[in-house]
Amino acid sequence: MxxxxxxxxxxLAANAALPRTIGxxxxxxxxxxxxxxxxxxxxxxxxxxxxGAYERLVGEHRALASQLAATADAMEGYRNLPDGVHDDAAMxxxxxxxxxxxxxxxxEELLGLLQQSSTEHRAMLSEWS
Numbered sequence: 001m002x003x004x005x006x007x008x009x010x011x012l013a014a015n016a017a018l019p020r021t022i023g024x025x026x027x028x029x030x031x032x033x034x035x036x037x038x039x040x041x042x043x044x045x046x047x048x049x050x051x052g053a054y055e056r057l058v059g060e061h062r063a064l065a066s067q068l069a070a071t072a073d074a075m076e077g078y079r080n081l082p083d084g085v086h087d088d089a090a091m092x093x094x095x096x097x098x099x100x101x102x103x104x105x106x107x108e109e110l111l112g113l114l115q116q117s118s119t120e121h122r123a124m125l126s127e128w129s
Contacts, residue, residue, distance in 0.1 A: 007081070007082070007083045008081065008083055008084075009078045009079050009080055009081030009082070009083070010079055012075045012076075012078045012079070012081070013075060013076045013078060013079035015075060016071075016072040016073075016075035016076045017072070018072075019068040019069075019071045019072045019075070020068065020069060020072035022068055023064070023065040023066070023067075023068030023069045023072065024065070025114075026061045026062075026064050026065040026068070027061070027062065027065035029061055030057075030058045030061035030062045030065065033054045033057055033058045033061065034054075034058045036054060037051055037054045037055060037058070040054075
């Protein structure tokens with residue numbers, strides 16, 4: 001079996017999972033916040049202020065989730081993008097490596113945050129049972 005040639009378009013498509021998944025996490029958080037709003041008894045200034053804050057954040061999270069889904073769709077749509085000519089010297093510049101290292105550090109930070117958050121949320125779920 002012949003190995004398929006890797007292209008920048010295929011790289012974009014392969015990396016679409018990140019914005020798509022982050023978008024689903026943000027949409028899930030928006031749903032949790034929206035559900036929490038329904039539990040507020042709006043008889044005090046504090047409750048109304050909390051409701052307003054959550055209402056704003058729900059809208060912002062849903063907008064971000066929608067934009068991330070659209071970005072992921074666009075990235076996947078570039079799967080067959082023909083490779084352009086690349087300047088190998090520019091690709092070997094320290095700035096290119098630094099940008100990639102920065103991405104890897106951010107991914108590792110996100111992974112740690114998600115692991116911690118997931119552990120805490122699983123514990124909360126188990127208390128519901």
